Structures are given as C-alpha cells and as structure tokens.
Amino acid sequence: MPAPTWPPDPKEAFKLTAREYGVDPADLGMDPDDDQQAEQAILAAFLFKNPGRQLTTGEKVGLGLDETRRSMAAWLAMVTGRRFPIAPSDPAATDGNVIFLPQALPPPLEHTDSLLFRAMALLQAGFLQHGVLNSQAVLRSIYDDWVLRSCFHLLAARYVVGRWSAAYPGIARDFRATAILDKAAIMRVNLTVVPTQGMPAAFKPLYKGLLAGENWREAGPEAAAAQRAVAAVDAITRQQAAIPVILGQARRLREAYRRMHLGPPPAPYFTGILRPEWMLALRAHDQAAEDAWKQGPTPLRQLRAAVATQGHSGGLSRKGPRGGLGLRQFIKKKVRRTLQGPGEPGELARSPAYGELRDQYRSRQHSPSPGSWTPEASWQELVDIPPAAGHEDGVPYDEWDPSSGTYRLAACRVLDRPAQAGPADSYHRLVQANRGPITQVRRAFQALRQEERWLHGRPEGSDIDIDRVIASFCDVHSGMEPDRNIYMSFQREREQVAILVMVDLSGSTVGRVIHLEQEALVILAEGLRTLGFPHAFYGFHNHGPRACQMERIKGFDEQYGEPVFKRMGNLQPGGATRLGAFIRHGAHLLSQQPQSRRIMLVLSDGRPEDRDGYRGRQGIEDSAMAVHEAQRLGVHIHCTSLDPSTGAPEYLGRIFGRGRFLVLPDVDPLPRKLPQVLRGLIR
Amino acid sequence: MVYYRPIGQETALFETAASHKLPVLLKGPTGCGKTRFVRFMAQRLNRPLITVACQEDLSAADITGRFVLEKGSTIWRDGPLTRAVRQGAICYLDEVVEARADVLTVLHPLSDDRRILPLERLGEELTCPDDFLLVISYNPGYQSVVRELKESTRQRFVSISFHYPPPEVEAEIVAREAGCDADLAKTLVELGHATRRLRSHGLREGASTRLLIYAATLTVSGLPLKTACQATIVDSLTDDSDILQALRDLIHSVMG
Numbered sequence: 001m002p003a004p005t006w007p008p009d010p011k012e013a014f015k016l017t018a019r020e021y022g023v024d025p026a027d028l029g030m031d032p033d034d035d036q037q038a039e040q041a042i043l044a045a046f047l048f049k050n051p052g053r054q055l056t057t058g059e060k061v062g063l064g065l066d067e068t069r070r071s072m073a074a075w076l077a078m079v080t081g082r083r084f085p086i087a088p089s090d091p092a093a094t095d096g097n098v099i100f101l102p103q104a105l106p107p108p109l110e111h112t113d114s115l116l117f118r119a120m121a122l123l124q125a126g127f128l129q130h131g132v133l134n135s136q137a138v139l140r141s142i143y144d145d146w147v148l149r150s151c152f153h154l155l156a157a158r159y160v161v162g163r164w165s166a167a168y169p170g171i172a173r174d175f176r177a178t179a180i181l182d183k184a185a186i187m188r189v190n191l192t193v194v195p196t197q198g199m200p201a202a203f204k205p206l207y208k209g210l211l212a213g214e215n216w217r218e219a220g221p222e223a224a225a226a227q228r229a230v231a232a233v234d235a236i237t238r239q240q241a242a243i244p245v246i247l248g249q250a251r252r253l254r255e256a257y258r259r260m261h262l263g264p265p266p267a268p269y270f271t272g273i274l275r276p277e278w279m280l281a282l283r284a285h286d287q288a289a290e291d292a293w294k295q296g297p298t299p300l301r302q303l304r305a306a307v308a309t310q311g312h313s314g315g316l317s318r319k320g321p322r323g324g325l326g327l328r329q330f331i332k333k334k335v336r337r338t339l340q341g342p343g344e345p346g347e348l349a350r351s352p353a354y355g356e357l358r359d360q361y362r363s364r365q366h367s368p369s370p371g372s373w374t375p376e377a378s379w380q381e382l383v384d385i386p387p388a389a390g391h392e393d394g395v396p397y398d399e400w401d402p403s404s405g406t407y408r409l410a411a412c413r414v415l416d417r418p419a420q421a422g423p424a425d426s427y428h429r430l431v432q433a434n435r436g437p438i439t440q441v442r443r444a445f446q447a448l449r450q451e452e453r454w455l456h457g458r459p460e461g462s463d464i465d466i467d468r469v470i471a472s473f474c475d476v477h478s479g480m481e482p483d484r485n486i487y488m489s490f491q492r493e494r495e496q497v498a499i500l501v502m503v504d505l506s507g508s509t510v511g512r513v514i515h516l517e518q519e520a521l522v523i524l525a526e527g528l529r530t531l532g533f534p535h536a537f538y539g540f541h542n543h544g545p546r547a548c549q550m551e552r553i554k555g556f557d558e559q560y561g562e563p564v565f566k567r568m569g570n571l572q573p574g575g576a577t578r579l580g581a582f583i584r585h586g587a588h589l590l591s592q593q594p595q596s597r598r599i600m601l602v603l604s605d606g607r608p609e610d611r612d613g614y615r616g617r618q619g620i621e622d623s624a625m626a627v628h629e630a631q632r633l634g635v636h637i638h639c640t641s642l643d644p645s646t647g648a649p650e651y652l653g654r655i656f657g658r659g660r661f662l663v664l665p666d667v668d669p670l671p672r673k674l675p676q677v678l679r680g681l682i683r
Numbered sequence: 684m685v686y687y688r689p690i691g692q693e694t695a696l697f698e699t700a701a702s703h704k705l706p707v708l709l710k711g712p713t714g715c716g717k718t719r720f721v722r723f724m725a726q727r728l729n730r731p732l733i734t735v736a737c738q739e740d741l742s743a744a745d746i747t748g749r750f751v752l753e754k755g756s757t758i759w760r761d762g763p764l765t766r767a768v769r770q771g772a773i774c775y776l777d778e779v780v781e782a783r784a785d786v787l788t789v790l791h792p793l794s795d796d797r798r799i800l801p802l803e804r805l806g807e808e809l810t811c812p813d814d815f816l817l818v819i820s821y822n823p824g825y826q827s828v829v830r831e832l833k834e835s836t837r838q839r840f841v842s843i844s845f846h847y848p849p850p851e852v853e854a855e856i857v858a859r860e861a862g863c864d865a866d867l868a869k870t871l872v873e874l875g876h877a878t879r880r881l882r883s884h885g886l887r888e889g890a891s892t893r894l895l896i897y898a899a900t901l902t903v904s905g906l907p908l909k910t911a912c913q914a915t916i917v918d919s920l921t922d923d924s925d926i927l928q929a930l931r932d933l934i935h936s937v938m939g
C-alpha cells in the first residue's frame with residue numbers, strides 16, 4: 001500500500017475513510033458528490049464504528065498517567081488556582097470540571113513525556129479558566145458542526161497557549177518545547193490519525209506557533225483565510241473579546257473550507273479534543289445557567305439595554321417599548337417580525353440559514369444505528385468505565401479521593417445479582433393492606449402519563465418560546481451566538497422516562513425503617529406498573545469495598561411476577577453504605593436504557609459510611625463526585641433521606657446538590673411520600 | 684528600630700488591648716509576621732519583651748521557675764513567665780498549644796481579671812503589675828485535632844488574626860528584609876502565593892513569608908535562584924515525592 005497522502009478532496013477523503021473502516025460507501029446510502037453528505041458520512045463512519053485507531057488502548061506504553069497524576073494535579077492546582085480532578089481518557093478533553101488525559105502516552109517512553117502531559121492538562125484547564133467554553137451557545141454551535149468545532153478548537157488552543165505563556169515565562173518555554181515534540185504533533189481528526197504530509201495549504205497557518213517543524217508559514221491564496229483567523233486571535237487583548245473573536249473567526253474559516261470542499265482541520269495530539277456534548281450533558285450547569293437567566297438581575301438589565309438599542313434603531317422611543325405593551329409582548333411581536341418575517345410560524349426552520357442545522361438534528365434523531373452518537377456512547381467507548389457484563393467478582397469502579405484530588409482506580413467492586421427470594425405472600429399481604437394508597441398512586445400516575453404540556457426550547461414548534469427568545473436576545477446583545485431552539489410544541493403523551501429506585505439496605509435500617517421502605521416499594525411498584533415506564537428496583541449495602549452488593553429486586557427487563565414479588569417482600573438489611581459505588585453502578589444501569597430522561601431515586605437513612613476510612617469527608621466527596629458523574633451520563637438523581645440528624649441537610653446538599661433531596665425526619669409518612677416524590681420528578 | 688509593615692488594624696487593636704490589660708491571642712499561619720509584630724509592639728509601648736518558644740516538652744515549671752542546685756544549696760530560679768510578671772514585661776508564648784497541658788493551666792489565672800501568678804513551690808502568689816501583658820500565638824491550620832486550643836483558653840483572649848499579606852505588600856516586605864530588587868521579590872511572592880493554593884490539599888502549609896525572605900537572601904548572596912528556591916521553598920515544605928515534583932515544576936513554570 002502506498003504511503004497515505006492527504007486526500008485532495010472530500011470525495012476521495014470519504015472513500016479513503018470508508019475503506020479504512022471497512023465500509024462500502026454505497027451501503028451508507030449517501031451521495032459522496034454532495035460535500036455536506038459526504039462529510040456526514042465520514043462523520044458517521046468515524047463515530048458509529050469502533051474506533052480502531054486509538055493511539056493507546058489503556059495498556060501502558062509511554063509514560064503512564066498514574067505515575068504523574070498526583071504531582072500533576074498538585075502542580076495544576078498551584079498554577080491555575082483551581083482544583084481539577086484528573087481522570088483517564090484519550091484524547092485529552094474536559095467536561096467542564098474534570099480534566100481527562102490519556103492513560104498512557106504513545107510509545108516510546110521519553111523524558112519529555114511529563115512535559116507533554118503538563119501541556120495537555122494546562123490546555124484543557126485553560127479552555128475553562130480562560131472562558132472559551134463557558135457559553136452554552138458556543139457549546140451548542142460547535143456541537144452541531146464538526147468542521148466548525150475543529151476550527152474553533154485550534155483557534156481556542158492557540159488563544160489559551162498565548163494566555164498561559166503571557167502569565168508564566170516558564171510555561172511559555174514549555175509550550176515552545178512541546179511544539180518540537182514528535183508526539184505532540186501527531187495529527188488526529190477525532191480519533192483517527194492522519195498524515196501531516198500533503199496537508200492542504202489552507203490548514204497550515206493554523207499550526208504556526210503551536211507546532212514546530214514543517215513549513216506552517218504558507219502564503220498562497222488558499223491560506224489567506226486561516227492566516228486572517230490566526231492574526232485575529234493573536235490580537236485578542238481582553239477576555240471578553242475572546243469568545244466573539246474566536247467563534248466568529250472559526251465560522252468564517254468554516255465557510256471558507258466549505259467553499260474549498262475541505263473537511264475539518266486535524267488537531268495536534270497535545271491539544272486533545274473538544275467535547276461540547278459532555279459539557280452540555282452536565283445538567284447542573286444547564287440548570288444554573290437557566291436559573292440565572294430567569295432570576296438574575298443582570299440578564300434583565302441586559303435585556304432592557306437590548307430592547308433600548310433595538311427599539312431605537314427600529315424606530316421605537318429610547319425609553320423602551322411604546323404603547324403600554326408589556327416587555328414580553330413587545331419582544332414577541334418584535335421577534336416574530338425580525339426573525340420570522342410576517343409569514344406563518346415555522347418559517348424560520350425552513351429558511352436556508354437554518355436548514356443545515358435542522359438537517360443535522362434530523363440525521364442524529366433518525367439514525368438507525370443502535371450506537372448512535374450520544375454523549376453516553378462516546379463516554380462508554382472512551383473512558384475507562386468498566387464494562388458491565390461477565391464480571392463474576394463484580395464490576396470495578398474508581399473512587400474519588402478528596403485529599404489527593406485524584407481517582408483511586410478500581411477501588412471498589414459492585415456485585416449485581418438478584419436479591420434473595422422469600423415467601424411470596426409477604427408482598428401480597430402488603431398490597432392488601434395498602435389498597436387505598438395504591439389506588440390513589442395509580443390514579444396519580446395514570447394522569448401523569450397523559451399529562452399534556454408544552455415542550456420548551458424546541459428547534460421547531462407551533463409557538464415561540466418567549467423565555468428562550470429572551471435568552472437568545474441577551475446572547476446576541478452580549479456578542480454571543482444565540483440559541484436557536486426558540487420554539488414550543490405541544491405534547492399529549494409524555495416521553496418515556498427510565499426510572500431506577502435504589503433502597504438502602506444497610507444494617508442501620510433494621511426494624512421499622514426496612515419495614516416502611518418495603519411498604520413504600522410495594523406501593524411504588526404497583527403505581528409504576530400502571531404507568532408503564534421502564535423501571536427497576538435495587539437494594540444496596542456492602543461489606544467492605546470489594547463486596548458492594550446491588551441486590552436486584554426487579555431488573556429493567558424483568559416482568560412483574562412471582563420472582564419479583566418474592567424478592568420485594570423480603571428485604572434483608574445488613575452491612576454498610578458505600579454510596580458512591582452504588583450511584584456509579586446505578587447510573588451505569590440507567591445509561592444503558594434508551595430513554596433520554598433518566599431518573600434515579602435513592603432512598604437512604606444516613607451518611608455514606610464503610611470501613612477503611614470511607615466516611616466523613618471521604619464518603620461525602622466521593623458520593624458527590626459519583627452524582628456528578630451520573631449527571632454527566634444524563635441521569636437525574638434525587639435522594640429521599642430518613643436521617644433525623646441535624647447535619648443531614650448539609651451533607652445531602654453537598655452530595656446531591658441543593659433541591660435534589662428531601663429529608664423525612666419522621667419515617668412514618670414514607671410510603672405515602674415516596675410516590676409523590678417520584679411523581680414530582682417525572683413531571 | 685524593628686521594622687514591621689502593618690497590614691490591617693492590628694496595631695490599634697493590640698494597643699487598646701494592652702491599655703486595658705487584656706491578654707492577646709495572635710492567630711495565623713507560621714512565618715506571617717506574628718513574632719515580628721510582637722517585637723514591634725513591645726518597642727512601641729516601650730516595654731521589655733520576653734519570648735518563649737513552646738515545644739512539646741515545655742512544662743509549667745519551665746516557664747514559672749524551679750529550685751536548682753547551686754554551690755551545695757537549693758535556690759529558686761525564676762522562669763521567663765515569672766520574670767515577665769515581676770518586671771512588668773510583655774510575655775510572648777509562641778505556638779502555645781505545642782506545650783504541655785499544665786502550661787495552659789498556669790495561664791488561666793493570669794489571663795482573667797485576677798491577673799495573678801501562683802507559685803506553689805515558693806508558696807507565693809504574684810499579682811501582675813499594669814505593664815505585664817500576656818500574648819500567645821496559635822496556628823489554626825497546622826495543629827492536629829488533639830492539639831487544638833481549648834475553648835476555655837481561647838475565650839480569655841482578644842484575638843488578632845494574621846494572614847499572609849497581599850502580594851504587593853508581601854513583595855515590599857521581602858524586598859526590604861532581604862535587600863533584593865522588586866522584580867525578584869515579585870516573582871518569589873507569586874511562587875509563594877501559588878504554593879498556598881495547595882494548603883490542606885497535599886501541603887499542610889504553603890511557603891511562608893519567612894521562606895520567601897530566605898530564598899531572596901540566598902539569591903542576593905549569589906546562589907542561583909532555582910537552587911535557592913529548591914533549598915527553601917521546595918525542600919522545606921514537604922517530604923512527599925509527588926508534591927516535591929509538583930513544586931519543582933511550579934518553580935520551572937513561574938521562573939522560566
């Protein structure tokens with residue numbers, strides 16, 4: 001086979017890539033002559049196939065992350081002033097909180113390896129610290145378009161390198177030293193390594209200053225767009241200007257490449273990859289931003305300013321909306337007119353500028369592939385979260401160690417197995433005894449199923465979502481890319497929600513608590529049966545880190561019947577509460593469910609606690625980290641706690657987040673309360 | 684003349700406490716200027732200063748006094764605390780929780796409105812003159828749980844909190860104390876500042892002002908900057924090899 005050269009056009013690129021992945025282009029049913037389709041086909045091939053060309057498979061080749069992780073985390077904390085957990089994943093990335101670095105660097109082992117690790121960590125930290133990834137709107141737009149994402153990535157990396165270099169002379173030198181490393185210059189498009197040789201001139205100026213070697217100083221007419229972008233980014237002096245300039249330049253560049261029929265410029269190894277989907281998946285982040293928009297005084301001020309200037313230029317008085325129109329109505333009218341024109345609703349979605357966007361939504365939503373491109377899928381593929389199947393001695397999970405700021409790899413094992421069965425009549429007796437409450441819960445749940453509601457923030461719909469419009473308005477006004485999901489649509493049947501109920505079976509629940517938990521479960525189960533959403537019940541308790549037992553009372557795929565009844569009626573308490581491990585496993589189970597809404601309801605009676613020091617801060621911080629990981633998998637967690645101690649709200653808040661827990665100091669109302677909690681979560 | 688650069692209200696606080704004969708507790712990390720401050724205040728109030736550095740086997744008898752054998756007979760020898768009481772001096776007990784528990788018991792009658800020092804062995808009870816002032820220091824970050832200052836002790840004192848000075852001020856202090864130029868001082872302070880971010884996450888304490896002054900002094904006398912930093916800021920802070928590596932990397936990052 002001849003040495004690979006840079007594919008000259010997307011048609012070629014597509015064929016080559018397809019061949020590499022063993023796909024027949026005809027099978028993909030796309031027309032490689034249409035560059036947009038070709039691009040999507042390549043994307044599909046990259047993403048839906050197993051990445052066969054990962055540089056490291058987790059086995060140790062170059063310097064391993066574990067050897068340097070602790071000292072690097074300490075160094076990073078000192079340099080950035082912020083503590084970033086460091087976890088393994090290749091390519092380097094961040095989810096807005098954790099920094100992911102490869103488990104090991106490519107061979108051979110070299111003394112500059114630790115330098116490379118540091119450069120990678122600093123770059124990812126810089127994406128967050130220097131504010132280039134902190135806007136929802138930016139994340140959404142780069143998520144939607146991989147060429148734009150690659151352009152943005154390279155420009156942002158350049159900006160971050162510049163910032164750090166200006167702040168620390170030693171780091172400036174480190175980046176210069178990194179630039180000459182062969183490993184740093186391995187070029188990748190997503191996970192695939194591509195040759196540098198024969199790279200289009202149009203890409204080259206992007207690497208000038210980031211990488212040594214090769215002649216990046218390209219002067220031809222094709223290189224002009226990249227040169228301009230690079231110059232603009234280098235000229236940024238204020239952080240506020242960073243996002244608008246970088247995103248703006250990335251967009252221009254993207255357009256230029258489209259005209260030239262070029263795909264995404266590859267990223268050098270040390271710059272890692274951008275994972276907007278991970279960041280977007282952080283619901284907490286999402287939630288906080290949304291709340292801030294709705295409540296904070298700043299957005300309102302911005303909005304007023306926006307309205308004032310818009311009003312001025314649009315012939316309205318400076319004082320604001322005329323004629324006694326409310327702010328909302330004013331905007332509603334205004335937006336209808338400016339964004340949509342006088343035509344019928346939904347026209348926006350058909351205008352050419354948004355067509356592309358919509359098509360991409362389409363292709364994602366309607367993808368027949370079982371491993372469609374979701375944050376979870378990529379997470380599962382790329383991060384060393386262990387597989388579930390075939391672990392006789394349990395599934396290993398990492399644990400967070402707050403004192404060193406790192407993960408302890410495979411620190412505990414979770415055994416997922418059916419709970420012990422007892423006599424069946426216990427369950428039926430409980431059903432008999434709770435006829436009244438069960439009927440009530442059933443009725444409430446049934447109503448839940450049919451509840452009609454407006455879905456907000458949709459790409460298309462029958463009405464304008466005014467809150468989103470306001471937010472977008474503010475985005476526009478502050479120089480950011482607006483969110484285009486500004487429609488509402490009406491829904492009659494609720495989307496299915498996957499539900500996992502996890503019950504504390506630790507020794508402390510012996511007696512009244514376990515009894516009431518059991519009763520609550522039975523009522524809940526009877527209610528959920530009528531609701532018909534996929535759900536599972538598990539009990540949890542453990543004996544040391546190696547024996548964390550997730551007792552399956554009812555699995556997601558299991559039907560109701562005698563085996564389930566026999567288990568649910570016979571909960572057996574004992575052991576400790578290594579909460580983090582159970583949350584991780586629960587999140588893993590939920591992430592296997594196809595529903596996009598996933599709820600985990602944890603029922604517990606005390607603090608996370610186990611022998612070997614898993615208590616106090618260690619227990620709380622690890623559990624909090626597990627919750628954070630679960631949120632990243634799109635799992636919404638709520639805890640109902642029976643802990644009567646005064647400290648309970650504090651540690652629960654730390655673990656689950658404000659408003660994500662409920663304390664019932666008095667256990668008696670539990671069977672009534674639990675279905676209400678769940679109902680509140682589903683709505 | 685003792686040099687001390689005031690950071691906040693500490694001078695006024697101390698003066699007022701002294702004029703009301705109230706004992707003072709100085710709280711703060713090591714090497715942030717507590718000792719220097721007491722020396723400065725002693726000079727300003729024009730009173731003698733007697734300093735006792737407390738360590739774990741310092742007992743009550745060590746500070747109050749004991750009988751010693753001299754020329755065949757036993758004679759009483761005053762300890763530093765007793766001397767301070769007799770003279771009407773400022774007595775400064777540095778890192779007081781380090782001392783044995785009986786030291787703190789001796790302090791109790793001294794630090795409330797009785798202001799007396801019972802010397803049981805002598806059968807005497809000294810009443811403090813107006814000029815006597817008890818000052819103790821305590822480092823809240825450093826002590827383990829067992830070595831915490833008891834509430835009953837703590838509540839007898841006027842507390843003054845010390846922190847590392849703001850960067851510009853700290854640079855000014857380093858430059859003046861070590862006689863180095865402003866640029867060097869600034870770099871060292873930046874370094875010190877970064878190490879303090881690791882407090883309680885790998886390091887018990889960050890580099891103190893004192894260590895930064897040491898580093899500057901060594902550099903001024905001709906040692907290469909990195910060697911000076913290695914000897915003062917890196918090796919003095921920890922024995923943990925990972926953190927040592929991180930500190931070396933940090934020096935490299937900050938200095939270039």
Ligand SMILES: Nc1ncnc2c1ncn2[C@@H]1O[C@H](COP(=O)(O)OP(=O)(O)O)[C@@H](O)[C@H]1O
Pocket residue numbers: 686687688689690712713714715716717718719720848856860892893896
């Ligand atoms: N505010 C300050 N003014 C002058 N020198 C200071 C100041 N703060 C710290 N220093 C310097 O730091 C050194 C250490 O301070 P010191 O008083 O011994 O610390 P502490 O008693 O808190 O452990 C002093 O010798 C002095 O050189």
Ligand SMILES: [Mg+2]
Pocket residue numbers: 714717718777
């Ligand atoms: Mg001292």
